[in-house]
Amino acid sequence: MEGRWIRRRDVLAGAAIFWLSGFHFFYDGFYHMAAFWLLLAPLAVVNIDGWFDGSGTGWKRMLAGLVAWQAGCAGVARSGPGLATVAMDVVALALLVVACFSLARVSWGWRGFRVGCFAVAAVAAVWSLIRFYAPPEVTLVEDRLRNVWVYPIGLNAVLTGLLFGHGLVAGLSLAEPADGRRWFSRAAIIVLTAGVLATQSRAALLATGAGVGVLAVLRGRALWPSLAAMLVGAAAYFGAFALIGDGGLGPDLVERGSTGRFDIWQAYIERLSGTTWWAGEGRVPALNEELLGWFVHHPHSSWVAQLVWCGIPGVMLLLGFLGWSVRAAWTRRREMDGLLALLVFGVSGLVFDGAQIVSLGSVPRIEPLLVLVPAVVALAGGVPPLNRGG
Numbered sequence: 001m002e003g004r005w006i007r008r009r010d011v012l013a014g015a016a017i018f019w020l021s022g023f024h025f026f027y028d029g030f031y032h033m034a035a036f037w038l039l040l041a042p043l044a045v046v047n048i049d050g051w052f053d054g055s056g057t058g059w060k061r062m063l064a065g066l067v068a069w070q071a072g073c074a075g076v077a078r079s080g081p082g083l084a085t086v087a088m089d090v091v092a093l094a095l096l097v098v099a100c101f102s103l104a105r106v107s108w109g110w111r112g113f114r115v116g117c118f119a120v121a122a123v124a125a126v127w128s129l130i131r132f133y134a135p136p137e138v139t140l141v142e143d144r145l146r147n148v149w150v151y152p153i154g155l156n157a158v159l160t161g162l163l164f165g166h167g168l169v170a171g172l173s174l175a176e177p178a179d180g181r182r183w184f185s186r187a188a189i190i191v192l193t194a195g196v197l198a199t200q201s202r203a204a205l206l207a208t209g210a211g212v213g214v215l216a217v218l219r220g221r222a223l224w225p226s227l228a229a230m231l232v233g234a235a236a237y238f239g240a241f242a243l244i245g246d247g248g249l250g251p252d253l254v255e256r257g258s259t260g261r262f263d264i265w266q267a268y269i270e271r272l273s274g275t276t277w278w279a280g281e282g283r284v285p286a287l288n289e290e291l292l293g294w295f296v297h298h299p300h301s302s303w304v305a306q307l308v309w310c311g312i313p314g315v316m317l318l319l320g321f322l323g324w325s326v327r328a329a330w331t332r333r334r335e336m337d338g339l340l341a342l343l344v345f346g347v348s349g350l351v352f353d354g355a356q357i358v359s360l361g362s363v364p365r366i367e368p369l370l371v372l373v374p375a376v377v378a379l380a381g382g383v384p385p386l387n388r389g390g
Contacts, residue, residue, distance in 0.1 A: 009050075011045040011107040014288050016099040020113065021120040023163055025149045029365055036092065036360075044095035050105070050380075051098060057122055059324050066123060066317040066358060067093055073310040077282020085361070092360045097292045100376035110336050110377055114170040121167020122188035124149045125195035128160070140244050145198035159364055161196050161204025162349050166370060168192040169211035169345050172226050175340025186229045188260065193233025207349030207370075214341040218333060261352060262298055263292055268299045280311035284355055284362075298363045302350035302371075309356060322347065325375035332381050339378045346370030353355045 019032075019040045026032035051060070074080045081089075103109035110171060124147050131148045146154020147163065154160070158214075171188055182270050185265050196204050212230070216223055267287055284305045287296035299305045322343075329339040349370060355362035357371050 008043070008046055009106050009346060012040075012047050012099055013102040013106040013112065015040050015043050015110075016103055017113050017116040019099075020373065021116040022364055023369055024120045024124040024147065024167075027150065032365075033360070036096075040099055041092070041095050044098040047098055047102060050101040051094070056347075056379055059328075060320070062317065062321050062324065063097070063358075063376075065323055066314070069314055069317055070310045070356075070358065073280045073314065075284040076279075080282040080360070085103060085382070089359055089361050093358065093368075093372075096360065096372070097376050100373055101380045103373070103378040104336075104380040110339075110381075111174070113373075113377075114174055114342075117167045117189060118174065121164055122171070122191055125164055125167075125191045127274055129191070129195060129198065132198035133185075140198065140241055144200045144315075145195060156364075157199045158201045158203055159366055160355055161199030161201030162207060162353070162366060162370065164192050164195040164199065165208035165211070165349070166342070166345060168196060169215070169341055170338060172212060172215050172223065173341050186225070186230065189226055189229040190233035190236065193230045194237040197234060197237040198227050203349050203351075203353040206352065207345045210348035211341045211345030218340070246282075260292065260294070264296055264300055265304050267291055267296075268304050271308065272311075276311065278311045278313060280307070280309045280314060282309065282311050286363075298355040300353050302354040302357045302367060305355040305362075306357065321358075322371070322375060325378045328381070329374065329378035336377070336381050339374055339381070343371065343374040346374065367378040 019035055022032055022035065025036065057067035071086050074086045075083055080086070103113050127149055128145060128147050132138060132143070132145055132154060145160060146157050147160040148154045155163075168189065171185065171192070194384055196208055212227075216227070254344070264287070284298055286298065289295045299308060303315065306318055326340070326343060329343050330335075333340050346367075346369075348365060350357065354367050354370075356362050357367045360368060
């Protein structure tokens with residue numbers, strides 16, 4: 001009986017890895033969330049006792065306070081999402097956190113998560129590079145790469161870049177694979193590097209650079225072979241770009257400027273006044289086309305989104321929770337590789353893109369994968385693994 005009771009956590013960890021890597025391959029967010037409620041949620045309910053194990057009382061209270069404040073702000077807003085939607089999001093967050101516990105406390109969970117994200121991202125990058133650029137009217141010079149595994153027309157280029165960059169950093173954080181598998185690791189790093197560059201997303205480039213920088217500091221020379229593979233991927237991309245672009249040096253990302261980011265942030269912040277600075281609007285609305293000349297789905301900064309959603313207290317609670325998780329990731333940097341790198345990746349990338357970090361209902365949708373998962377794993381990792389297999 002005890003063995004079965006322990007194995008339930010292995011099953012939950014496997015389901016969590018499948019669902020989290022599904023950001024790369026589930027067709028449409030509806031089916032992805034359907035898989036959450038039909039697969040991940042029931043398994044998390046069976047493992048709900050992980051929340052009440054007596055460990056990490058401080059950070060659990062802070063996370064609960066953050067979620068409660070966010071839900072309260074949304075619940076009292078006249079034009080908010082509605083109490084039923086808010087309640088469902090809170091329940092979903094709680095079950096996702098329980099799933100993250102399994103990744104931290106099952107001995108193979110955290111490594112399995114990184115292997116899964118790395119492998120699936122590499123497959124998605126290969127498939128997308130082939131399929132997206134196959135039509136003659138689509139070129140590497142003019143068109144930013146999209147993940148065509150998610151939508152036929154391709155997932156947004158920024159989200160594609162962030163997902164590919166996340167998979168790349170996850171792969172770099174893994175210990176050197178056995179000789180028989182080293183070729184796959186190097187090839188996947190090359191492809192993912194080219195894929196991130198092909199999206200021409202500065203948020204993805206910033207986040208990838210930050211994550212790789214953390215790993216370079218922590219691992220030193222041990223990372224050199226992987227960095228060499230990244231250089232090969234970058235050379236392949238810029239070489240192909242120069243060849244197709246008649247000798248051009250590559251996309252001029254600087255010339256694109258801020259892509260309206262500062263105008264977007266100003267427009268959102270100017271909506272705040274009086275009590276909304278402290279209680280927020282209870283939602284993160286889209287901006288009509290008449291305001292800036294183009295339709296804006298979300299603030300393109302998770303920190304601006306947090307301020308608009310639940311005011312200054314919400315931002316301070318989020319900062320406190322993430323600060324606690326960064327400290328935990330630093331403390332556990334040797335025994336749980338990649339925690340700090342992936343956490344820094346997520347926080348860096350969401351400075352210039354993304355919306356609600358601690359919610360499954362944002363427009364981009366990927367924020368919990370990039371930030372909440374490594375944050376909770378870092379904090380929950382203080383408990384010894386519950387089993388030693390794998």
